[in-house]
Amino acid sequence: MKRSLIILPFLGQMALAGMAGGDYTIGADSINGGGAYGNAVSSGGYVLSQNFGQTSGVKVSSTPETELYAGFLGAYMGDGLPPYIYSSNVFEGFRGVHSTQTIAIAFGEDMDVATIANSFRLITLRDNSGNRVTGSAAVVGGEASFDYLNGEFNFSPDSPLKNNYTYVIDISTDLRDEEGYFALEGIKKWFGIVMNPVDDNICLLREDASSEVDKNTRANFGRGALSDFSYLKISSSPATSPIEVDSEKVRKANEKQLRNNGIYSYPVTTYEIVGYKSSGEKLTASFNKPVVIEMSYKDDSNDGIVDDSNPPLFVKELAIYWLNEEHSLWVKLPSSEVKTENKIVSAEINHLSVYALMGSASYDLSKAHAFPVPYIASKMPKKITFTEIGNDYTIKIFTISGELVRKLNFDISQEAGQYVWDVKNDKGQNVFSGVYVYLITNQQQKKTGKIMIIR
Known part of the structure; x- marks a missing residue:
């Protein structure tokens, strides 16, 4: 059983009260419980030690209205920590476990041994193709034992584990340490068995203990x-x-x-x-x-x-x-x-x-085009959209006689693969009615087309 010393700082004057039989040391002063309650006032210092007889509780208060409970105590003070795995021969996420390996686990707390076997399960999570294994077939049978000399729980599967399968050690909240504490969410850790070269093996690159993972990576x-x-x-x-x-x-x-x-x-x-x-x-x-x-x-x-x-x-x-x-x-x-x-x-x-x-820049202009064509200003929004133009482009719009009307450079604020033109020239003026030619270019390709504008 692990026991802890409570150390509490006093801010200003604090009153300490305990049940019968409690002996306290506050700073350099010792207080004996004596009767039903023992009381003391100190202007500073720390509670350095506590020796409880039949003490069931300790209360530290600065005023009658404000009380801080240090905890409820029996004949000792426990550490209050839930059980956890201190060491194991199977590491979280390790894919190199041998198929015949016995699983050994040492806990970081003194355990209620009777609860370990009842709370432990070894579950088959995924097969060597990355597919989820479910139902009764997922539970691995085996023999559980506790090595009191080394303080280790051991689990030996009834048959060798399967190569390139993923398994999960699943310990439920039924697990208790000697103080009765349990892990609020249980304990899960996954591991994998080595690949056999004579098998087809699929290794997921995004692997964890959950049932839902990315099987396509x-x-x-x-x-x-x-x-x-x-x-x-x-x-x-x-x-x-x-x-x-x-x-x-x-x-x-x-x-x-x-x-x-x-x-x-x-x-x-x-x-x-x-x-x-x-x-x-x-x-x-x-x-x-x-x-x-x-x-x-x-x-x-x-x-x-x-x-x-x-x-x-x-x-x-x-x-x-x-x-x-x-x-x-x-x-x-x-x-x-x-x-x-x-x-x-x-x-x-x-x-x-x-x-x-x-990713990389898109230079394919094979499907590049403008719409709507024809553009009728009185019936349509004031824009013409160039689409399928990739993400590295320059668009030039000319009159039918070859005069440059507008140059549109790549703009990252535009929607990917598109550029919305406001149907204005380089001077910010509305483009007149007529037929215009556009030229879309990038580092590798070019594409031309015509636009009709009707005002």
Whole structure:
């Protein structure tokens, strides 16, 4: 049983009252309870120690109207902490657990041993394809025991755990320490079993103990891609929380990408993926055959723009890049492919590295056009919209004789892929009725068309 000393500062004069049998030390003064209550007044100092006989409560008050309860006490004062896992041979989020490993857990409190086995469950969360396992099949049977010598709870599954499956240690609020405290929300921690090279293995890059995860962001290791039993460590923030990569190289690569390719070349998501053999030795060799990596994006409105991207990114321009650490440079994977039906971008890789889903400027003008045409000023809003123009453009509007009427430069405040023209010339005057020619250009393409304006 863990016991704690209460230390309370006095601000001004404080009165201390205790039940019969209470002995208190306040500063240098000792007070014996004696009768039904013992009272003392001190002008400062701390309660340094408390020795309670049959004390059931302690009350510290500055005035009769304002009372501060230190807590209700028995023959001792407990620490008041809920039970928690102090150490375990299965670490949260570790994917390299062996299939035959016995689970050992040491708690940070002296436990009510009888409650441990009743509150503990080992649950199969996902299979080696990332699919959720539910129902009675999810519960793993096994033998529970408590090692009193080492203070450890042990759980031995009835049969080996399955390779590349994800499991959750689930400890309910029935767990109690010797003081009767329990974890208000229970305890959950997930782990994974090493991959078997003779199996098809799908590793989710966004993994946790919840039932709802992003199944579409993953690495697909086909049968035979690996030579050894292996596992992955993954960081979704290598620029700030790297595993092994130099975070400065990630930062420099981001800066170069922005400087060389413009404001639309920035990562949507980034993952550092490091592989290890089951022995802990790092995987450095190329795969025996390509591994497919997939990264999801959000486009809930199906408008072709990545949700919450700023500046807005066109879905069709997304691609997966790998980090060339030697040169601190992002390199586009030539096999990158956008699959709008699943809202993922996929690419083949032959080694593990830092990978990013990244946008870029859109230069495709094949569908660029203006509307409404003809523009009838008396019946329509005072605007003509150029659409499908990408996010790197210049628009010039000419009279039919070739005189420049208006030049419209890229404007980030405009809606992605569009520019709304107020039908005025460079001097701010309304454009006269007539036929006009527009020319849309960017670094790679150009597109021309005609507009009729009727005033």
